[in-house]
Amino acid sequence: MSDAIPHLDPAADTLVLPAPAKLNRLLHITGRRPDGYHELQTLFQFLDIGDTLTLRRREDGELRLTPAIDGVDDEDNLVMRAARLLQAEAGGRRGAEIHLDKRLPMGGGLGGGSSDAATALLGLDALWGLGLDLETLARLGLALGADVPVFVHGHAAWAEGIGERLTPVSLDTPWFVVIHPGVTVSTPAVFGAPELTRDTPPITMARALQGGAGSWRNDCEPTVRRQYPEVARALDWLARRAPAMLTGTGACVFARLETEPQADRLLAEVPKGWQAFKAHGLNRSPLHAALGR
Template sequence: MVRLENVLAPAKLNLFLHITGVRSDGYHLLQSAFVLIDWYDVLHFELRPNSNQISREDLTQVLPERDLIVRAAQALQQAAGVQQGVHIQVEKNIPAEAGMGGGSSDAASTLMALNRLWQLNWSSARLQQLGLTLGADVPFFIGGTNAWVEGIGEQLTPLTGALALPEARMLVVKPQAGLSTSAIFSDPNLKRSKSCATISSFTDSPYDFGCNVLQEVAERKCSEIKKLIFFLKQRKFQVTMTGSGSAVFAKIDDTISDVKLNEVLMQINTEFIGSKAKICKVLSVHPFLDVR
């Protein structure tokens, strides 16, 4: 029996999100900075050498019957002509409809893990090309580093070396309510002509840059987001929504004590029933790339 255990699929945050235009096919042109955080789904893979069957076992009972994990495995199996199968167990922790990229991250980790398990030796670039057919965020997770993002999400500039971001901790909160990405992007009041920014201006102050232009629309559609942001701002946090929501985050200043953070977490759990809150670290590299 050949297995890959405890393959981590990290969530992401959009430090900012601007829309600079709309393509003729209706896709929005974006600028953003994606960062990996240590809020993980956990996947386990068991090789089926004598069968091409792909199966998935949901250990948390929150996944649809055929999600991006299954689709990613099937896409790689077909593209590479693999005759082997796999059984995948999933521990789902990243909230859905949060703007944290959980489904895309699961798909990316599936492609990277099966590339190793099936001994395909595909390059990251080749996996990213396949991943883009599954979702615009999948190539980012396969790339494995924080990134400056443009186009419809497929143009990635790694934030490494001189562009690497300083260490940071984030308070991340997903309210009980979720949001549909399509509903946000189709809203007629969404601002779609933000002027273009530059990487150099961003890296001067990466955790205090720009805004999320989707946030205003999201707050109108989901009062819980607006209440949560107001709650955190009252406690002196600078709060931004990630992606199309509904999760929000705030950088934790070094002057904020652990005692104060624990108090805030307790208040969130009390006042926002059904929410999920976590203190997260910004990662510099995808954990799968550290396990060789």
């Protein structure tokens, strides 16, 4: 299920690019700001699986996205918002046809929408020959969501603030089995829950990395367990077989395996009714490998 790395032709009028999933290997909530956003410490890591965007240059300045996503207007779609931001940054003369092959579950905690937006920014930058640096593209991406910059920069990272202050790290790269238990988790409901942990003492990046995966946790997990029993059931099922954790606010949960055969065996055991896949952890985004950035 991994995305192949395409060969990038600088003169091409069409690019086919991956938009990889991410996992939060650790997620601490250290405070709440006056504007309602939460202060976080997290470890982002990419997976070798995700959505795919096909970008085709248009000469008439029009931006078009296919196919339509149920319940999401074009103006609200992060891919179109990213394309319009970049078009405005470039002076509004360039256009594109964008086709999104959506594989990642929406609202699963895998960063699919943010990753799609980042791929649109970097892909259209290449397609239009703009040559913008990653800092500029990350600034545009932050206006779309706190998770977009990590996908723009393209390296596994320790993140602080609302998730936008990034320090590149090199994490272990095991195999994962990811399960979506078939429910939709409301991120605002999780972050608005009175019982959510909001006072985890901040730690240093060095301490987090020294502690290793065995000490990592997600502060959202107890709240999500209470609000969504099916997520709790998936976590309990996974935890009996391998170290398991929630990613983001869910609904996806993941287990860490040392080898691909172990992942294959666990994947074969997943109960029917849950979506599941295996993936390999990556420190460099396949999007950046594809674009040579």
